[in-house]
Amino acid sequence: MSLKREIAFVLNGVRTRATVPVEMSALAMLREVVGLTGTKYACGEGECGACTIIVDGLSTCSCLMFAVDCEDRDLTTIEGLARDPLGEKLERAFVECGAVQCGFCTPGIVVQAKHWLEAHPHPTRAEIQRGIEGNLCRCTGYVKIVDAIEMASRNDA
Numbered sequence: 001m002s003l004k005r006e007i008a009f010v011l012n013g014v015r016t017r018a019t020v021p022v023e024m025s026a027l028a029m030l031r032e033v034v035g036l037t038g039t040k041y042a043c044g045e046g047e048c049g050a051c052t053i054i055v056d057g058l059s060t061c062s063c064l065m066f067a068v069d070c071e072d073r074d075l076t077t078i079e080g081l082a083r084d085p086l087g088e089k090l091e092r093a094f095v096e097c098g099a100v101q102c103g104f105c106t107p108g109i110v111v112q113a114k115h116w117l118e119a120h121p122h123p124t125r126a127e128i129q130r131g132i133e134g135n136l137c138r139c140t141g142y143v144k145i146v147d148a149i150e151m152a153s154r155n156d157a
């Protein structure tokens with residue numbers, strides 16, 4: 001039987017408590033304990049970015065973080081972008097540009113793009129490519145994803 005701990009943290013602006021096995025990842029906690037399944041599990045090894053969340057203002061692979069290390073942290077997931085103006089703009093642009101195929105990479109890329117655009121509000125396409133270089137997409141070839149992020153950054157999405 002695995003050892004469990006109760007932790008408290010802020011999740012998408014809401015103070016949250018969860019009881020988690022000490023060996024559980026932050027990603028598994030989000031999906032299986034808290035019930036937020038927008039953040040995706042793919043490689044589980046920090047290679048693909050599908051599990052990207054923001055932790056205390058830093059883009060983080062939640063598959064590589066222990067849930068217990070979320071104690072007292074501020075977490076933002078794709079669900080937390082639903083009422084965020086830039087998050088909404090990105091989501092709309094992804095749909096309008098046809099940047100979503102299977103959609104498995106999309107939450108991680110939108111979270112990463114939102115975080116990155118806040119620090120780089122007027123990027124070139126080459127800069128956008130570098131901004132999302134840690135996020136893999138098996139379907140789209142990236143062109144439409146970059147189109148979408150560019151559209152959102154131009155404020156016309």
Ligand code: FES
Nearest residue numbers: 042044046049063
């Ligand atoms: S699932 Fe975390 S980086 Fe791939």
Ligand code: FES
Nearest residue numbers: 102105137138139
């Ligand atoms: S849309 Fe399928 S992995 Fe990106």
